[in-house]
Amino acid sequence: MTPQPRTSALAAASAVLQRDLVLALRRPSQLLQPLAFFVVVTLLFPLGYTPELAKLRSIAPGVLWVGALLASVLALDSLFRDDAADGTLEQFVLAGQPLAALLFAKTAAHWLLTGLPLALMAPVTGIALGVPIEAMPGILCALCIGTVTLSLIGAIGAGLTLGVRRGGVLSSLLTLPLSVPVLVFGARATELAITGGSPSGALYLLAALMVLGLTLAPLAAAAAVRIGLE
Amino acid sequence: MTPQPRTSALAAASAVLQRDLVLALRRPSQLLQPLAFFVVVTLLFPLGYTPELAKLRSIAPGVLWVGALLASVLALDSLFRDDAADGTLEQFVLAGQPLAALLFAKTAAHWLLTGLPLALMAPVTGIALGVPIEAMPGILCALCIGTVTLSLIGAIGAGLTLGVRRGGVLSSLLTLPLSVPVLVFGARATELAITGGSPSGALYLLAALMVLGLTLAPLAAAAAVRIGLE
Amino acid sequence: MSEFLAMGGYAQFLWPAYALALLALVVNVVVARRALQAARAEVARRLAMQDGAGE
Amino acid sequence: MDWTWFHKFGSPPHVYRLAGVLTPWFAWPAVAAILAGLYGGLVLAPPDYQQGDGFRIIYVHAPSAWLSVMIYATMAAAAFVGLVWRMKVAHAVAASCAGIGAWFTAVSLVTGMLWGKPMWGTYWVWDPRLTAQLILLLLFFGYMALRAGIDDLGRADRASAVLAVVGLVNVPIIRFSVDWWNSIHQAPSVMKLGRPTMPMDMLVPLLLMLLGFTLYFAAVLMVRLRAEVLRRERNASWLKEAVL
Amino acid sequence: MNTLSLSNWHVFRGERQVLRGVGFDLQGGRCLQVLGDNGSGKTTLLRSIAGLVPREAGELRWCGAVPADEGQFHADLGYLGHDPPLKADLDARENLAFALRVRRPVVAGEIDAALARVGAQAYADRPVRTLSAGQRRRIAFAALLCFRVPLWLLDEPTTNLDAAGIALLRELMDECLARGGLVVTATHQDLGLDPRRLDRLALAVLR
Amino acid sequence: MNTLSLSNWHVFRGERQVLRGVGFDLQGGRCLQVLGDNGSGKTTLLRSIAGLVPREAGELRWCGAVPADEGQFHADLGYLGHDPPLKADLDARENLAFALRVRRPVVAGEIDAALARVGAQAYADRPVRTLSAGQRRRIAFAALLCFRVPLWLLDEPTTNLDAAGIALLRELMDECLARGGLVVTATHQDLGLDPRRLDRLALAVLR
Numbered sequence A, B: 001m002t003p004q005p006r007t008s009a010l011a012a013a014s015a016v017l018q019r020d021l022v023l024a025l026r027r028p029s030q031l032l033q034p035l036a037f038f039v040v041v042t043l044l045f046p047l048g049y050t051p052e053l054a055k056l057r058s059i060a061p062g063v064l065w066v067g068a069l070l071a072s073v074l075a076l077d078s079l080f081r082d083d084a085a086d087g088t089l090e091q092f093v094l095a096g097q098p099l100a101a102l103l104f105a106k107t108a109a110h111w112l113l114t115g116l117p118l119a120l121m122a123p124v125t126g127i128a129l130g131v132p133i134e135a136m137p138g139i140l141c142a143l144c145i146g147t148v149t150l151s152l153i154g155a156i157g158a159g160l161t162l163g164v165r166r167g168g169v170l171s172s173l174l175t176l177p178l179s180v181p182v183l184v185f186g187a188r189a190t191e192l193a194i195t196g197g198s199p200s201g202a203l204y205l206l207a208a209l210m211v212l213g214l215t216l217a218p219l220a221a222a223a224a225v226r227i228g229l230e
Numbered sequence C: 001m002s003e004f005l006a007m008g009g010y011a012q013f014l015w016p017a018y019a020l021a022l023l024a025l026v027v028n029v030v031v032a033r034r035a036l037q038a039a040r041a042e043v044a045r046r047l048a049m050q051d052g053a054g055e
Numbered sequence D: 001m002d003w004t005w006f007h008k009f010g011s012p013p014h015v016y017r018l019a020g021v022l023t024p025w026f027a028w029p030a031v032a033a034i035l036a037g038l039y040g041g042l043v044l045a046p047p048d049y050q051q052g053d054g055f056r057i058i059y060v061h062a063p064s065a066w067l068s069v070m071i072y073a074t075m076a077a078a079a080f081v082g083l084v085w086r087m088k089v090a091h092a093v094a095a096s097c098a099g100i101g102a103w104f105t106a107v108s109l110v111t112g113m114l115w116g117k118p119m120w121g122t123y124w125v126w127d128p129r130l131t132a133q134l135i136l137l138l139l140f141f142g143y144m145a146l147r148a149g150i151d152d153l154g155r156a157d158r159a160s161a162v163l164a165v166v167g168l169v170n171v172p173i174i175r176f177s178v179d180w181w182n183s184i185h186q187a188p189s190v191m192k193l194g195r196p197t198m199p200m201d202m203l204v205p206l207l208l209m210l211l212g213f214t215l216y217f218a219a220v221l222m223v224r225l226r227a228e229v230l231r232r233e234r235n236a237s238w239l240k241e242a243v244l
Numbered sequence E, F: 001m002n003t004l005s006l007s008n009w010h011v012f013r014g015e016r017q018v019l020r021g022v023g024f025d026l027q028g029g030r031c032l033q034v035l036g037d038n039g040s041g042k043t044t045l046l047r048s049i050a051g052l053v054p055r056e057a058g059e060l061r062w063c064g065a066v067p068a069d070e071g072q073f074h075a076d077l078g079y080l081g082h083d084p085p086l087k088a089d090l091d092a093r094e095n096l097a098f099a100l101r102v103r104r105p106v107v108a109g110e111i112d113a114a115l116a117r118v119g120a121q122a123y124a125d126r127p128v129r130t131l132s133a134g135q136r137r138r139i140a141f142a143a144l145l146c147f148r149v150p151l152w153l154l155d156e157p158t159t160n161l162d163a164a165g166i167a168l169l170r171e172l173m174d175e176c177l178a179r180g181g182l183v184v185t186a187t188h189q190d191l192g193l194d195p196r197r198l199d200r201l202a203l204a205v206l207r
């Protein structure tokens, strides 16, 4: 029984990431739901509000960001649930690897599967809301950065509500208030991009939030998951 | 081994309804959760859009209905999942009772726990968005009727997701588009109520959708669940 | 006195505010004391049970 | 460095006894300060030159607003200690804080709304400060809901502690972002009292109320803490003396 | 008398044929032990009898007749699968009460009697979430007792049970048989039932 | 030599004390069979050794020392609980590959070798969702083999296994012990292991 060569945390995390991507692609419905939700939400507003593009443009930042926020909350509900139910999460804890790294990989997969498609979807919904083409790079950038932070915050919420019934509502209750800064800065950057201003100030703030999230959220999520598994 | 006295489908359904309510209300804090949840969702719009009540009023229909949609999607996702995972759903199929009635009871419990609180919360969120008091009866009515239909549509989707392979993509592609008419008429009724028009036309359409849902959805959900359980 | 109660026309806002604050002060004391009493009773019950079992 | 005080502080019997001893020392001064503050605020202080007697709401509004923030900080700090040093007593402190904090956050919101109606003509505006306070209330609710959602006390302690600590990092950021949010739209700019300094006869009652509320919190916290400590002690021998 | 007979039973799972032309006749008061290696289709057989898995072909007769109304057949059977069908957040008593009320009105005292029968009084009022695997199994048996159905379908009922639990299971099955009931059970372990009451059906992994 | 020793182990679940002052010393090459009625705390013991359930008090020594780094201890153990930790949408090979790659680099062929060892080649490329309960168990054992860890914690490993499966399990455990490994297992069934290699620990339901 020779001591085992352990892989680095990085390799382990990349295995987890790959596994989650493979799994998601086997179940395309999980991919589509947040996206479909996002589209329905963003298109709902023109319906109830006004068909005038000029007016729609003014609500576009809010609509895009609230849509992104809600879609990501919706998808996060299931971030750890399946793995907890079938015992995979337990095996992660016992893998002899830093749990935070493995959970970070799961969160990254989640972002690739919801946050990124959502951001890529924004130009389409943006056009429907009368957003000028020139604003798209800024908006895309803001959504990409912002949704990373949203996923990270959501991972904490999902971890905390692991053992809780009707955890979906509770985890959204926990994460949405914490996501307010992302919403504010994101909407601000989007608004500036639409009105022709420079969104870089708001983008920096968004990026700062992301960095903070990247450093702290995996640790908090790991602590939460350990507690939730007991 | 004398033949057993079977209860009527109604009594069985009421037992299911009661069980789901007991499960949900086991902790009183869960009563507050939908309330807090809608406050959070409403909060997001002023933050993302503008704090001016005059402008918020114009998006209020969208806000209320997005909240309704999200709440029902979030909660519906788990409508049958827990019961399927722990085998309760199987026992329902084997109870010697019409499955549609039992699933209808589950859907009713779901509506009582999310749709109804949401509708009752509407006056509060409405005020926060600058909706005039006179519009409230119409809005409340629209939300009550609309959320019933949303719950029913969601039940079909939740049933379909049980058998992932078959229903996976279908379920999200099916339920969200199906709920779009509800959202459109609901938002329309709400808008008319706010602007002082008569929402009754839109309300009739909403009610028609609800009746359609009440007759068809439980049957469809039962069929979906049977397939999903195999 | 009635002038004092009228609070220069602000009575309908001022007194509810004070009433609510008072309510909060009282409720929190009551809740805390109830919790302590309940916890004590529970401990006493458990100790009695342990003693009973020990004999 | 002598760490015995730390361990002593973490020992349930000691905390139980200490909290019992301290309670009256917090409670009676609190009563005195609040009564004095009330008398000063409602009777002695002159009406405000702009707001008339309506400004007197400040004597309940400001103390409860201050208390709400202070309680959140206390709760999160205690949760952090409990999480890092695995101190049960610290978790008990955090658990005791949440309910009180939610109450006073709600009081500050409602009294603020009651003040807002005569001053701004509406109960609610989306002002940064109000919004931040609303979010604080939601954080308290979230904390309490999470706690209530988990049966096992130890698990509930640690899970909610993670949330409180995350919130502690985030609360200042929320505050800052919300301020920034509204600074870009036209601000309602009604939040100022309209005067740089407050006359002494207005200020002193306010300070007395602040002090009184803070002491009151300390007293209630002690009582709740004792209950929590008892609840957490499973079969310790000291319980026998403690209950009798 | 209650009888259950299956003939020419064909069941597919996905593209795979799992049961080919299976059939048996079981009289009231007798137990059918379904034997077979892992993957031979024991679970599939039990589930298809219950109607949880559709069959490709085959006829089922209950008390001599093809059940006209699936609901009535269901009302006569109790199925216990690999996992006990209990709600983790409810306690044992509540679980039984709700499971029962979906089928028929509850008679006062019967739930407590059933819990006592399986030796679960001590933990009857704890949320099932906090019970051990074997304790949950016992509660599932209590539910089965409460149903008072003539036909039991038990899939590996000995799982998680200690020696006393297995003895209890044997007694419960004996009582059921003595009342004229039928038991179809898939198990790898010998239950020690009276061999005169035992029929055997061996399944083999197809292909 | 690998050794595992526990002393003065106290574990609570919720308010309930489940283990009171449990302890044992286990040498490499030996198997500890944890015995006890349903609800006596066997699962709790195994999970608390793995660190999945926190202990109130107690000391664990692995190879003579308290593990400084929990991760290193985890890297040395394989835990198999009541349910096999497999992803239903992946096939056996993928499941094993991902489980393994989280721990260490995969060596070519080892996964197939392990699957062959447990007799699961025939269904190695079907999604686990479509497998029977016993087939899933076997795949979980294959994963355990792949881990090549010296310490196995097996909670009721015979569940769902047919006779051949139980014989296989015995062989696997024997091989593990022969390599100097340690096995801690909770089971109600006799495994037929060599009694000279077997230690026993009896737990009782507290209170």
Ligand code: HEM
Pocket (backbone or CB within 6 Å): D058, D061, D062, D065, D066, D067, D069, D108, D109, D110, D111, D112, D113, D115, D116, D117, D119, D129, D130, D131, D133, D134, D190, D191, D192, D193
């Ligand atoms: C719903 C409405 C309101 C809420 C949520 C609210 C919230 C707050 C908060 C959070 C504080 C800060 C306490 C601290 O940091 O220590 C505060 C203090 C204060 N508020 Fe309000 N407030 C509201 C309405 C009002 C109104 C209408 C006025 C007066 C016109 C007012 C006047 C003050 C004053 C004078 C203070 C204390 C001085 C200070 O800390 O700057 N508030 N309130």
Ligand SMILES: Nc1ncnc2c1ncn2[C@@H]1O[C@H](COP(=O)(O)OP(=O)(O)OP(=O)(O)O)[C@@H](O)[C@H]1O
Pocket (backbone or CB within 6 Å): E123, E129, E130, E131, E132, E133, E134, E135, E160, E162, F013, F014, F015, F016, F018, F036, F037, F038, F039, F040, F041, F042, F043, F044, F045
């Ligand atoms: N989360 C929990 N909260 C409270 N008590 C619990 C919890 N989990 C388990 N218990 C109790 O702890 C005791 C031991 O449980 P455990 O699952 O370890 O038993 P076991 O020996 O594995 O039993 P079995 O043979 O049935 O699997 C049981 O009495 C059980 O009721």
Ligand SMILES: Nc1ncnc2c1ncn2[C@@H]1O[C@H](COP(=O)(O)OP(=O)(O)OP(=O)(O)O)[C@@H](O)[C@H]1O
Pocket (backbone or CB within 6 Å): E013, E014, E015, E016, E018, E036, E037, E038, E039, E040, E041, E042, E043, E044, E045, F123, F129, F130, F131, F132, F133, F134, F135, F160, F162
């Ligand atoms: N959903 C499915 N799709 C395809 N094949 C399936 C499906 N479910 C089961 N099978 C296959 O059908 C066969 C019988 O499965 P079943 O679960 O009935 O076996 P079993 O006799 O109960 O085995 P065990 O003793 O392991 O519980 C197995 O070979 C299994 O792989």
Ligand SMILES: [Mg+2]
Pocket (backbone or CB within 6 Å): E042, E043, E044, E155, F132, F133, F134
């Ligand atoms: Mg089987």
Ligand SMILES: [Mg+2]
Pocket (backbone or CB within 6 Å): E132, E133, E134, F042, F043, F044, F155
């Ligand atoms: Mg066990």
